[in-house]
Amino acid sequence: MNTNSKGTETRAASVRTTSFDVAALAGVSQSAVSRAFTPGSSIKETTRQKILDAARKLNYVPNSIASSLTTNRSNMVAIILGSLENPFYVHVLHAFSQDLQRKGRQTLTFTLGEGMGTDEAILRVLQYQVDAVILTSAQLSTRMINLCHDRGIPVILFNRYIPHSGAYGVRCDNVGGGRMIADAFLAAGAASFMMITGDPNGTTSQDRVRGFVERLLEAGVRRDAILDYPGRSSYDGGAAAIDMHAETGKPFPDAVFGIADIMAMGAMDTLRIRYGKRIPEDIMVAGFDGIPESARPTYQLTTVSQPMAQMVAETIELLHLDDAIKPLDLIQDHPLPGEMIWGATVPRR
Amino acid sequence: MNTNSKGTETRAASVRTTSFDVAALAGVSQSAVSRAFTPGSSIKETTRQKILDAARKLNYVPNSIASSLTTNRSNMVAIILGSLENPFYVHVLHAFSQDLQRKGRQTLTFTLGEGMGTDEAILRVLQYQVDAVILTSAQLSTRMINLCHDRGIPVILFNRYIPHSGAYGVRCDNVGGGRMIADAFLAAGAASFMMITGDPNGTTSQDRVRGFVERLLEAGVRRDAILDYPGRSSYDGGAAAIDMHAETGKPFPDAVFGIADIMAMGAMDTLRIRYGKRIPEDIMVAGFDGIPESARPTYQLTTVSQPMAQMVAETIELLHLDDAIKPLDLIQDHPLPGEMIWGATVPRR
Numbered sequence: 267m268n269t270n271s272k273g274t275e276t277r278a279a280s281v282r283t284t285s286f287d288v289a290a291l292a293g294v295s296q297s298a299v300s301r302a303f304t305p306g307s308s309i310k311e312t313t314r315q316k317i318l319d320a321a322r323k324l325n326y327v328p329n330s331i332a333s334s335l336t337t338n339r340s341n342m343v344a345i346i347l348g349s350l351e352n353p354f355y356v357h358v359l360h361a362f363s364q365d366l367q368r369k370g371r372q373t374l375t376f377t378l379g380e381g382m383g384t385d386e387a388i389l390r391v392l393q394y395q396v397d398a399v400i401l402t403s404a405q406l407s408t409r410m411i412n413l414c415h416d417r418g419i420p421v422i423l424f425n426r427y428i429p430h431s432g433a434y435g436v437r438c439d440n441v442g443g444g445r446m447i448a449d450a451f452l453a454a455g456a457a458s459f460m461m462i463t464g465d466p467n468g469t470t471s472q473d474r475v476r477g478f479v480e481r482l483l484e485a486g487v488r489r490d491a492i493l494d495y496p497g498r499s500s501y502d503g504g505a506a507a508i509d510m511h512a513e514t515g516k517p518f519p520d521a522v523f524g525i526a527d528i529m530a531m532g533a534m535d536t537l538r539i540r541y542g543k544r545i546p547e548d549i550m551v552a553g554f555d556g557i558p559e560s561a562r563p564t565y566q567l568t569t570v571s572q573p574m575a576q577m578v579a580e581t582i583e584l585l586h587l588d589d590a591i592k593p594l595d596l597i598q599d600h601p602l603p604g605e606m607i608w609g610a611t612v613p614r615r
Numbered sequence: 616m617n618t619n620s621k622g623t624e625t626r627a628a629s630v631r632t633t634s635f636d637v638a639a640l641a642g643v644s645q646s647a648v649s650r651a652f653t654p655g656s657s658i659k660e661t662t663r664q665k666i667l668d669a670a671r672k673l674n675y676v677p678n679s680i681a682s683s684l685t686t687n688r689s690n691m692v693a694i695i696l697g698s699l700e701n702p703f704y705v706h707v708l709h710a711f712s713q714d715l716q717r718k719g720r721q722t723l724t725f726t727l728g729e730g731m732g733t734d735e736a737i738l739r740v741l742q743y744q745v746d747a748v749i750l751t752s753a754q755l756s757t758r759m760i761n762l763c764h765d766r767g768i769p770v771i772l773f774n775r776y777i778p779h780s781g782a783y784g785v786r787c788d789n790v791g792g793g794r795m796i797a798d799a800f801l802a803a804g805a806a807s808f809m810m811i812t813g814d815p816n817g818t819t820s821q822d823r824v825r826g827f828v829e830r831l832l833e834a835g836v837r838r839d840a841i842l843d844y845p846g847r848s849s850y851d852g853g854a855a856a857i858d859m860h861a862e863t864g865k866p867f868p869d870a871v872f873g874i875a876d877i878m879a880m881g882a883m884d885t886l887r888i889r890y891g892k893r894i895p896e897d898i899m900v901a902g903f904d905g906i907p908e909s910a911r912p913t914y915q916l917t918t919v920s921q922p923m924a925q926m927v928a929e930t931i932e933l934l935h936l937d938d939a940i941k942p943l944d945l946i947q948d949h950p951l952p953g954e955m956i957w958g959a960t961v962p963r964r
Contacts, residue, residue: 303742325762325765342723342743350705350706350708350709353702353705356699356702356705357699359699359724360699360726363724363725363726364726364728367725367726367728367731372723372724372725372739372743373723373724373725374691374721374722374723374724375708375712375721375722375723375724376712376716376721376722377709377712377713377716379713379716382716390721393652394691394721413674416674501908501911535911535912535913536912539912539913540912559850562850562884563884563885563888563889564884564888564913
């Protein structure tokens, strides 16, 4: 059971300093020590600093796990991520992690993949008694949402929604953004179109496609002048979509809409390098998301930027982390408008 | 205290099904139910499936938090990340998350930034009673390492080491890789050089620089023919380093070594677009890491690839997650060799 601090050790817990030891050294009450380590508690900063100094001297660390049994709060928020191949979700993860840490919470990360679907992830999430679940992936059964809600764990969908599920979330106006891109192409004189789409089960891709196609049809474009190819929400998928079209032997359309920036970037590189196309002279390209990568000088992609910081802040607000009593209204659904970013890949007017 | 599954709810825990209920329905012992939910336990797959079916019917979810108090295992592994601006660490996070999930563990993510240094992160890590800590960032005080070791929590450094700290880890042979790049440049006839460096406090950047410079000096290159500029381990930092050199008014060197691929990518785009340089005709560029992004057709970067999958697997093996009794040897230090990847940015021979 002995441990040493150099090389080898066993996993047994050693005897621990208690909050009473820290209180004695700092000259405060035990409850003040407890407050000093509870996110959002009211305590004077000088007192908190005195307690932290004493804790440091005594190597004291509060046991969040034990206290979560009495408070029913683990101070962990689960974030369930699909692929990280789309940098948008890397930026999302980073923003949530930083914002939650600032609020004294930690991020328990679940990445979907073989052997871990969303429902499996939610079952695991429940085992860890997280305070809330942020879900950025497409699928989630209504049964699983109910299982979380029955335990008082809010599920917030980030940048998607599940119709008739009782769970909505914070998202960008994807339909409206799709229409903006259609308008930009039309104003630039495009008459034939190609979409590179993402997850066919995800509302994000569906809504962007819907807005784009609706607007084109309204403007008199024929449905058969709008091609679509799957792009798997990745750079490689965007590149492969261009190859797929080239293999049909048909000419390239006037304009390509990558449903996510990362797919538009893959398409641009392939159009230029493999097919010798100039952008926008020979073919226009636009994306959606506004990731920093798409603004790099090689791309300067025309795109619709999602208000990510605002979406992250609103999601965290919806969680009511500091207010466990307040009932959560989880049937919110208020898409935030995206912003048109004019790069160099679509001629302006 | 009531909850409903539709819209609003309070955070109180509802009455829960116990493992005994599940055992009764599945016709097995309670200890079999417990094993079915314990990662690494021996249990027949058909029995496990029967128990999971029963658990699903009863909406049963084991409480990992409560059981961690008796087992001293939380089944969580902390991963402490610096910036996610370098895609290498995004790939690392994804690989760890997937591998740990497969072993029934979850990843508790800490991203460093304002208000969260490594020591602060370690203090928080201890509060969550994680089973182990994987650290991919540069700084960590010896005191904090000892604090973890005293509690039996192994700290594994990923792709770095802290000399004389008692904590080493799994890493690539960065000195050897730096030498490989120097050799490639020398063989291609380069006589003047520029390095774009990463975190000055990190052994990763230091070692790559050391190997590169040592090899050049051995070959008779004068130290003043090797310039260096900071690149902040990011695309933008790599781009800014090229601008910094241009502002000196001196000619560009024959070869640029981006200490990480992402910096080499930023340098390449800036050299081409802002300064009209052809690569490798006017100036050679090489990187380090072997991230998939650097193999895209616009870059085809010559680089040293880290054996990431092997490094992740060895790190997880070092944690001895399924073998709590076995003493950990944390003073391992065995750099794995990188592999030279010939792209199109350095002429070969």
